[in-house]
Amino acid sequence: MIPATLLTNALLVGAVLFCLGLVGILTRRNLIVMFLSAELMLQGVSVTLVAWSRYHGDWGGQVLVVFVLTVAACEAAVALVFVLQAFARTGRLDASAWQALREENLPRVIDHGLPADDRVVPTWPHLTPAGVLPEGDDSRSLERDHV
Amino acid sequence: MDPVAATTFPISGLLLAGSVAALAASLWLLLPKTSDTANSRRLGFLLGTAALIGFAATGRSLGCVGEDAVFLTVAGIAVISGLATIVTRSPVYSAIWFAMALAGVSGVLLVLGAQFLGVATIVVYAGAILVMFLFVLMLAQPSGMAPYDRVSNEPMLAAAAGAVLLGLLTLSIGRLSAAEPPSCCRMPSRAQGMAAAAPAEGAASEDDGSIAPATAGVESVDADEVAHLGAELFGRHLFAVEVAGVLLLVALVGSIAVVSRGEATETDHRRESR
Structure with a gap:
């Protein structure tokens, strides 16, 4: 049994996680990040269920969270297979690549004025070469590439 | 006691509205957009911190376990990592932040006293599901940062919707704690104090505050938690x-x-x- 104050604080944490996941799944366009946001929503629900379960001294909530874990594992397996298939067809992990499936009254998503790719290109250290270059057998190394 | 009831009962509407507005603005600033600059992101981080502090203050006025430092730490880790999960541009970093959020959630579950679920979250989610996500990312991620990771759908509307939903949920949680009798974390220690017939309650209240979370923590740990959960799972x-x-x-x-x-x-x- 937990005190009511810990219950309300845990409910608050669950609500925050749920809302963050909701915002993520509404806004992000990367399919993987959308699934991560869905998992974040599941985490919020799990925290809420466990908090109520501990508050009432009832095991039903925790049993439900065990099943949430199970279904999340199944969902991730099946969903990632579909994501891979979608990537094989379009070459992108973009949800808007499938906008031909949208409702008729919705506008097309058109990307214009994309922000620049502001990643910092990493500079790798240059190592001084040491030792003898091994004798390479080109035919064997080519074979190995295909294994 | 009267001060306890006074801190438990109302939610400051102004504080809540301010937190909701700050959260919406910070989400909008932090989400990937075409008009992103480093300064707007910095402002978003600041506003997000302010919103989190505001919500933490709301939680403190909801209950009085604000002094439970362990809970505050793990909850802060979970919430900040969750925020970073949805605003990070690189999906790989997003997945790693999600692992951090899982660690925080697992800590929250442990503080709540659900030991099996706390460990299962780490093992199943971070160990299996997240690694599967990372494998798919390795298989499918194009080189460099994709253009669709640098923009997002309707960031303003979605941020406003999420923040308003969070405000409504907080209101309903506050109503819940107001409807129930304020059984505060200081209750058991105060009961002990009464049993010991402490003469000066006002002077002892400082000690009560420091003792109470420890007592509550000891009470909330169930030694046979896993056995009970297993019996429930494989029985009912x-x-x-x-x-x-x-x-x-x-x-x-x-x-x-x-x-x-x-x-x-x-x-x-x-x-x-x-």
Whole structure:
């Protein structure tokens, strides 16, 4: 049994996680990040269920969270297979690549004025070469590439 | 006691509205947009911190376990990592932040006293599901940062919707704690104090505050938690466990079937093109 104050604080944490996941799944366009946001929503629900379960001294909530874990594992397996298939067809992990499936009254998503790719290109250290270059057998190394 | 009831009862409406507005603005500033600059992101971080502090203050006025430092730490880790999960541009970093959020959630579950679920979250989510996500990212991520990671759909509307929903949930949680009798964390220690017939309650209240969380923590730990959960799972919910096992099997077979069928059609296409 937990005190009511810990219950309300845990409910608050669950609500925050749920809302963050909701915002993520509404806004992000990367399919993987959308699934991560869905998992974040599941985490919020799990925290809420466990908090109520501990508050009432009832095991039903925790049993439900065990099943949430199970279904999340199944969902991730099946969903990632579909994501891979979608990537094989379009070459992108973009949800808007499938906008031909949208409702008729919705506008097309058109990307214009994309922000620049502001990643910092990493500079790798240059190592001084040491030792003898091994004798390479080109035919064997080519074979190995295909294994 | 009167001060306890006064801190438990009302939510400051102004504080809540300010936190909601700050959260919406910070989410909008932090989400990937076309008009992003480093300064707007910095402002978003600042506003997000302010919103989190505001919500933490709301939580403190909801309950009085604000002094539980362990809970505050793990909850802060979970919430900040969750925020970073949805605003990070690189999906790989997003997945790693999600692992951090899982660690925080697992800590929250441990503080709540659900030991099995706290460990299972780490093992199943961070160990299996997240690694699967990372594998798919390795297989499918194009080189460099993709353009669709640098923009997002309707960031302003979605941030406002999420923040307003969070405000409404906080209001309902506050109403819940107001409806219930304020059984505060200081209650057990105060009961002990009364049993010991402490003469000066006002002077002892400082000590009560420091003792109370420890007492509550000891009470909330159930030594046979895993055994009880197992008995419940395999007693009352045995049929559901069997159904969950079948579901796992069907998901496994189904995903393999979809993958192999996709490969078969690809080879068919190749044969046709040859």
